Amino acid sequence: MNAPLNAVHPQPARTGGKIMLVGLGPGSHDHLTARARAAIAEADTIIGYVTYIRLVADLLEGKEVIKKSMTEELDRAIESLERARQGKKVALISSGDAGVYGMAGPTFEVLFQAGWTPPSGKPDDIEVEVIPGASALNTCAALVGAPLTHDFCAISLSDLLTPWPTIARRLDAVAYADFVVALYNPKSGRRTRQIVEAQRLFLRHRRPDTPVAIVKSAYRPRQRIEFTTLERMAEADIGMLTTVLIGNSNTIVRDGLMVTPRGYSNKYEVADGERATRDGEQAGRSLSTGLNGWLQTIRTSGLDATQLAADYRLPEDYIAALLDETADEYADTLD
Numbered sequence: 001m002n003a004p005l006n007a008v009h010p011q012p013a014r015t016g017g018k019i020m021l022v023g024l025g026p027g028s029h030d031h032l033t034a035r036a037r038a039a040i041a042e043a044d045t046i047i048g049y050v051t052y053i054r055l056v057a058d059l060l061e062g063k064e065v066i067k068k069s070m071t072e073e074l075d076r077a078i079e080s081l082e083r084a085r086q087g088k089k090v091a092l093i094s095s096g097d098a099g100v101y102g103m104a105g106p107t108f109e110v111l112f113q114a115g116w117t118p119p120s121g122k123p124d125d126i127e128v129e130v131i132p133g134a135s136a137l138n139t140c141a142a143l144v145g146a147p148l149t150h151d152f153c154a155i156s157l158s159d160l161l162t163p164w165p166t167i168a169r170r171l172d173a174v175a176y177a178d179f180v181v182a183l184y185n186p187k188s189g190r191r192t193r194q195i196v197e198a199q200r201l202f203l204r205h206r207r208p209d210t211p212v213a214i215v216k217s218a219y220r221p222r223q224r225i226e227f228t229t230l231e232r233m234a235e236a237d238i239g240m241l242t243t244v245l246i247g248n249s250n251t252i253v254r255d256g257l258m259v260t261p262r263g264y265s266n267k268y269e270v271a272d273g274e275r276a277t278r279d280g281e282q283a284g285r286s287l288s289t290g291l292n293g294w295l296q297t298i299r300t301s302g303l304d305a306t307q308l309a310a311d312y313r314l315p316e317d318y319i320a321a322l323l324d325e326t327a328d329e330y331a332d333t334l335d
């Protein structure tokens with residue numbers, strides 16, 4: 001019988017610890033993943049913001065628990081590194097997903113500054129594992145229907161670490177580009193004007209009746225959902241534990257459900273329960289207004305780049321480059 005590998009090549013005892021960046025999901029145990037629960041069970045030390053510690057208090061018996069305040073993110077990361085250097089397994093907990101406005105970024109920044117590199121087999125290597133959780137945009141969307149079924153993005157209105165012009169530029173760009181948007185950190189006791197400014201920027205590009213869902217404390221005891229519109233959004237009851245979901249120009253609210261169409265009506269008509277492919281469209285193929293069809297349209301339109309740029313709200317130099325390329329390709333086909 002062969003000897004086990006580790007008997008032939010004994011492994012040095014590991015002295016390095018582990019940092020597990022655990023996303024707790026929205027806060028109810030039903031939505032805590034099995035891996036997150038196992039990571040907490042595996043950990044000797046739990047580090048987190050007091051409120052997050054409270055969410056999993058019943059899972060922490062016998063563990064060292066280090067509670068930090070909201071503003072002590074870097075301290076939480078530094079403390080985790082120190083414990084891991086002592087060989088401890090640390091669960092650094094975040095609500096939602098640790099990589100979405102959570103502890104994963106600051107922790108890697110602290111680790112890189114300290115000269116950490118991913119494990120390479122040395123006994124004092126510190127392992128890091130990011131354990132995903134459902135972020136507020138997933139959980140809040142689930143509670144209101146299906147608002148994120150088309151292109152969407154998240155923007156945090158917190159200007160504690162991000163300059164307001166950066167936030168405003170992003171709000172303006174996504175409002176113009178017709179994304180569904182999840183606003184994180186929309187308002188706090190001190191930050192009350194940001195949501196008003198976000199509304200102002202959105203109203204420059206979007207209809208006042210654009211649907212908005214305000215989800216407070218999703219999957220927690222004080223859960224509250226309110227449907228409103230862009231023009232009334234800032235009047236809603238919004239706080240620290242609220243996510244604001246702003247629909248795109250196709251989003252509807254019906255029977256208490258916010259739904260963003262996936263785009264099927266561009267390809268199919270449904271009449272009397274029968275589905276028919278629209279003229280000019282084919283199942284499984286790009287739309288007639290997809291890239292190739294659209295290139296054909298602009299090439300044969302007889303319009304110049306300036307006019308096409310205005311019609312399609314696209315940069316003129318982009319359209320001009322496409323017209324040049326397509327003209328070249330067209331010339332090639334004549335050779």
Ligand SMILES: C[S@@+](CC[C@H](N)C(=O)[O-])C[C@H]1O[C@@H](n2cnc3c(N)ncnc32)[C@H](O)[C@@H]1O
Pocket residue numbers: 026027094095096097098099100101102134135136137140183184185186215216217218219220239240241242243244
């Ligand atoms: C610092 S960010 C943390 C985000 C978290 N890592 C995530 O992935 O959901 C805090 C913001 O997340 C949103 N949020 C977190 N939990 C929420 C919940 N249960 N209900 C609604 N919004 C929530 C709120 O916008 C809140 O201001």
